Amino acid sequence: MNLELRSPTELETLLEALCEDRLAPADAARLERMVLSSPEARWRYLTYMDLHGTLFWDAAGAGSPEPLSSHELPVHEWPSHENVVIHGSSIRDLPAVAAGVAAFRQPASRHAPRPHALTLTSISACVAIVALVAWNLSGPAKPSQVVVREGRPLPVADANEATGDAGTTGDAGTKGVLRTYGPPIVIADAVAVETDAPSVETDSLRTIAGGQLPTVIPVSSHEVVARIDSEIRSRWEELGLQPSVKADDAEWLRRISLDLLGRVPAVAEAESFFADSSADKRETLIERLLDDPEYVRNFTTKWTNLLLGRSSNPLVNRDAFRKFLRLSFAANRPWNRLVADLVSAEGNNSENGATNFLIAHLNNDAAPATAVASRLFLARQVHCNQCHNNPFDETKQIAFWELNSFFQQTTCVPRQRRDPGTGRVLQSFTELVTRDAGGPTYFETQTGLMRVAYPRFGGREIDPSPDTNRRHELARLMTDGEQPQLAAAFVNRMWEHFLGCGFTRDVNDLGPHQPASHPELLAVLSEQFIRSGYDIKQLIRWICQSEPYQLTSRFAESNQNDDPPLGELPAFSRMYVKSMTAEQTYDSLLTATKAHRVGAADWMQAEQNRQQWLQQFIVASNNDDNDETMAFDGSIGNALSLMNGPLIERALDTSAGSFLGEVIRQKSTEAEKIRSLCLATLSRPPSPTEFSTMRKLVRDGSSNRGAKGQPVEAYQDLFWALLNSNEFASIH
């Protein structure tokens, strides 16, 4: 009996039903009993009703005589301040909230995103750059002045205050606004400053996240793994279920290769693993794969997609970002430091790749940056708090804007490096700049009141003056020392990566309203992760050595209901089947078929082919929230691509260098050929029944034969079937 775990969900479910007017009488009685039973439940009831009442009447505007627009703020009644400098036309009287405090952003409201965000969605990169320049109109404010950002791009004629940075122009400058109030950033000459050293080792950052790591108390890997196993087992006992049996070598090898390297094992890797008879061969393999460059590539792909999204953005240098992640994962940089790097990055985005994370999300008043950082690093869903308090979570609307306030000194500027002699453009890049501006961030409550938020994180407020570098402070507050939330968010996400399901339904959300399947285990793992010094590889070792990771994905007699897709919390009594991502599919297809050898493309070409293939599945939403859809989702369109697309055509090529061609031409029996094709795709030999079916199909198949009489087309067809199968598409 675990009432604590169940109650919030049930209460929420009932409240939701109540609000949606579909509460049955029995449920109403149950709700009444629950609400009357505890003060906590009463409080939840009140806050829920308050919020949804407010949302329904107020958010939609029914309760207020005027629409909720940032342009209709009650600020007109406030006294104006003599030092106010306005670069705009319609907000005349924005107050200085405190003398000597520089405000640097316009009040925000979800109902009034900036025009720049709208413009940014234009398909034209050119327009986007103009808009961003316009958006960066306000440079560092002089202390004691309030600078209000102008939301609408001004005509060029208006821009005579532009400082006209020598040697630095936006490439669309002639068509639109180019006005910065910042000091000219002059890049004197074209000396390449590209360096291979990771930017992460700069001094400023060492002081941010390097300072106070908790004392590392070595706990043996064995002890942590034993603890995982005992927590998982005790839950099985509570639920009265027996786990599935251990996965055989083939199932496990395929799984760990996909989870760690992002691809199926090659035939030779499979053969050598099967042949190894040592008792600790799984542990040995985990170590070997963690040292494999493909491990770095796989996690770089995963985190690039999470941190930048998959859609392209003309301001973002994706390659530089990948390089930053590659170096970090290769050096096994502690997770907290990596996060600090991302949060506090500055400068040229092709030299300091980490800057691209914020460059990708600074639009729309840095609301995406706030939401994405909170979601990925802390597993807190704050995007709703942008507009209202969250009824299930102690976080309030102000918390969103307090976090947002840390990003308000930051701006990004498109720049070009020119050859001083010829004036030729040598490099275009984006610079992430911190302006020495200070003061509060304005936001609007549901009732239309303007409020201010100061930079504050985890209950700690920082000096809001322009002298403070807010993102350095945020990096310190978020990542320095013991950070249970930072650790738990990462642990939960990694657990999901390997086990197919996190401890909570949504790995992006560890809020108090989300019941966790194994709260104790999550806490223990987070603590150990902190004690290890946020050691990513160490965490992976623990998870991959644990008992649940060794189990088969087949159901057993007594765990038939352990199936999270049906809405249950996971018990991890079997491995849950994951679908390959688009990247895993592509990389696995190449591993299995050596299709990349066909036509002998170079590495750059290969990477381009990969991106091009992936791009067909990405659909960006044209709005200001940076949403996108990854349409590699098991739909009919995906099936068609894998059945008939150019990639599969290359995969079935039998010319020199191709896997299939080699198998067909090598001196081997029919049985050996069929076995090779199965190993390459399913990472296992065929069962005797499967083998006889396949052999029959190959023999009955096409009569089109190769030079030595081999049934080439029949093998191609078998290979096609294996590559298109549900088993190939699954990580099980």
Add this chain to the structure above:
Amino acid sequence: MNLFTSSGMSRRHFMGHLAASAATIPALNFISHVKANAAELKKKQKACILMWMSGGPPSIDIWDLKPDSKNGGEFKPISTKGNLQISEHMPKTAAVMDNLSVIRAMSTREADHGRGRYYMHTSYIPNPTVVHPAFGSVVSYEVGSKRKDLEIPAFISIGGGGSSPGFLGMTHSPFLVDASGRINNADPGDVGPDRMEQRLRMLGSVEDGFIRSDRGESGQAHKDVYLKAVNLMRSKQMEAFKIEQEKKEVVDAYSGAPAQGGMMGGGGQFGRSLLMARRLVESGVPFVEVDFGGWDLHANVFETLKNQRLPALDAGIAALTSDLKQRGMLNDVVLVWMGEFARTPRINQDVGRDHWANSWSVMIGGGGLKGGLAIGETDKDGLSVSSPKSYQPGDVWATVAHAMGIPLDTVHKSKNGRPMKLANGGTAIQELVG
């Protein structure tokens, strides 16, 4: 407490359901038998075309003008062939307005793009424990599955980003195409029918083995999707995507102007998409969504509407309505026009309108619903619904369900066993169906 007993539905039960739906995929000989009468039958088949205005359209400038209010903006209302007035920039639509009605009393609660999109598509507000199906997926499940002669997907989305089929499963997800109508990878190239048959036999053998290995539902779901993909590849109904088969005058009418630079060039993407939608509906597809974006007009709303959005919208709606009527299909095809929300009555400093969900309009017509009506009204400044009843997306979809003959008491079960009423229990709008 055993966490697993709360589910009213076992995994076996669910798999049984999947197997049943797989069995409804027809055998080839059955298709050819039905085909004989198909052309005439299809004309009478019910369908819905959703015109999705991605970004949130300002309905106050299109369907519910307020010329006497400071919120009214630059546009004037004009009379129509129906019993209501609409924007002066919709003259062609005004001429067919006796077939179309406007629900002027929408009051929805989501003014965020993602949440509004979800709410308007599914009738449910987003909830972390369950993914609700878009109404197109519901139609695919309820109507599409019963059309034995339909070989292409029952829910087709043109030019949009798609939506989730939720607990109804991937076979009911929207099939995405762009306005060109080119279907990528549907052609097996040099692989002839016999060889494809051989491949599919091998595939079936491998897939069945994995399904039998008992690892959850995903194996069967994969197989179901492949069956649909194969049906599509082989289908003559793929012709429906080829709008180049239409006469130039027809394309021009839908696009609002002679197409620039050849038929596929220039503007008129919305019109071409609607034309494709009509062809798809003729082929028996019961739900087509046409995405028309560019409505997130935080700035410069009137210029953009007047010069870009409304001419295309006007031509498209008018051409589709007349075309369906001429073909005797308008009584069977419901037209719905909506976005994730509408835009603030108040005009902001950038001569734009911001997000607004409290009081707005949705256009609906065809399908035997009454045309030429304005349902409900907003107050003089457009700030709230002033008629006694306001409407939710569930009411719109219930009206569509009524028109399409889907029983309103249909209940689906989510994977965790929760009963979900069709259109979230919305009711059909009496004035339209009565």
